[in-house]
Amino acid sequence: MKHWGLAAALVAAPAAAQLGEGARPAYPAVPSLRERAVAVDASLKDRLETVVPAIMRERGVDMWIVVARENFEEPVIATMLDAESFAARRRTILVFFDPGKGRPVERLTVSRYGMGGLFAPAWDPARQPDQWKALAAIVAQRKPKRIAVNSSAASAYADGMTLSAWEEMNAALAPADRARVVRDDTLAIRWLESRxxxxxxxxxxxxxxxxxxxxxxxxxxxxxxxxxxxxxxxxxxxxxxxxxxxxxxxxxxxxxxxxxxxxxxxxxxxxxxxxxxxxxxxxxxxxxxxxxxxxxxxxxxxxxxxxxxxxxxxxxxxxxxxxxxxxxxxxxxxxxxxxxxxxxxxxxxxxxxxxxxxxxxxxxxxxxxxxxxxxxxxxxxxxxxxxxxxxxxxxxxxxxxxxxxxxxxxxxxxxxxxxxxxxxxxxxxxxxxxxxxxx
CATH class of the missing domain: 3.90.230.10 (Creatinase/methionine aminopeptidase superfamily)
Structure with missing residues (x-):
């Protein structure tokens, strides 16, 4: 994955500490809650800018739609919330779009609430009250060739698209866009497993x-x-x-x-x-x-x-x-x-x-x-x-x-x-x- 800078990102192996009697480890410094929140957001921004483009291009997907509801987070969105957002709010829809030619992957949130500045707000309920129609307009405007949603019979980590969300999304999409939707069981796993x-x-x-x-x-x-x-x-x-x-x-x-x-x-x-x-x-x-x-x-x-x-x-x-x-x-x-x-x-x-x-x-x-x-x-x-x-x-x-x-x-x-x-x-x-x- 040349675009990920894999070779440059490899971390040298740490010293092989031998733990046991005579080698009781000292406590590392434990960051404060505020310091941890800063670290979480910095790490998430880094992952969104590096991991997401890599796995989407690896899978040949130019749009990835992830959907969750408040107190029913799907596994991917739960790890994409900023440190001060403990749960999805109402319905949260995230959209990743790869415009190609090496340009950055666009990150949008089709929801009422911001996402810590990590996703660009893309829904104004005052102009379009229907959240699914707002999503459909985003899809139609960008004309993706392959639209992935998280769906898997094998892994709970990749099975985040619920039946109701699937039905409502497809009802809102234009027929041509609906035909481009694929139920993907790999993107979610790749996001979660990649460090x-x-x-x-x-x-x-x-x-x-x-x-x-x-x-x-x-x-x-x-x-x-x-x-x-x-x-x-x-x-x-x-x-x-x-x-x-x-x-x-x-x-x-x-x-x-x-x-x-x-x-x-x-x-x-x-x-x-x-x-x-x-x-x-x-x-x-x-x-x-x-x-x-x-x-x-x-x-x-x-x-x-x-x-x-x-x-x-x-x-x-x-x-x-x-x-x-x-x-x-x-x-x-x-x-x-x-x-x-x-x-x-x-x-x-x-x-x-x-x-x-x-x-x-x-x-x-x-x-x-x-x-x-x-x-x-x-x-x-x-x-x-x-x-x-x-x-x-x-x-x-x-x-x-x-x-x-x-x-x-x-x-x-x-x-x-x-x-x-x-x-x-x-x-x-x-x-x-x-x-x-x-x-």
Missing amino acids: SKRELADYPRIVGTAQAIIAEGFSNAAIRPGRTTSADLVWWYREKIAALKLETWFQPSVGIQRAGAKGMLEGDTVIQPGDMLWVDFGIVTERLATDTQHLAYVLKPGETEAPAGLRAGLAAANRLQAITMASFREGESGNAILARARTAAIAEGIVPSIYSHPIGFHGHAAGSAIGFWDNQAADPRGAGPVRARTTWSIELMAKAPVPEWGGQVAEFRQEEDAFFDGRRVTWLNGRQTGFYLVR
């Missing part, structure tokens, strides 16, 4: 904030062995997120694996020395989500590190991360990448479960999936292509017996956020390679 240069500059700090919160929770600042329960730690994480004026897109999970105990212990189970702790944790700030899973070990009296069997299990999960990342190929399906990674891992004696997914505006974001925890075979949700300039949660698990636990099989779950530039996958802010130790 801009500015987002890639901000994302490591955001991921680092999530990692720092996890590390503090996996310490004696939050855990008193013999007293603190799994549920206590879950709510410690929620309180910490709120104290930092951040958001989360899911309730954190904290689980305990213990010698002699079957499965994952949660809820009112009290954390004890000798336990392996697991957390699944995510935050959202500046509209970017994180998704992280880390492990901790609660030291027994006299211990200075986790048992060798646990450390070997974490090393196996780290190796599975490397295998999965090396299996990425631009343009291949998530299913193909899953199969390649599983074959390579099994050949090395690893017992793998891979369930990696895109991340960005949503935690489980738009794009092709690479496996599911409950399905390690090909899946329709993994049939789409994996594209460059996308961000990923490399989520997986290696199972391994722990000699110190009498050969009991433990699950070593890991999840870290990463960037795929089309050639290789790199961590956004490092990964965990050693247990956090709770004393």
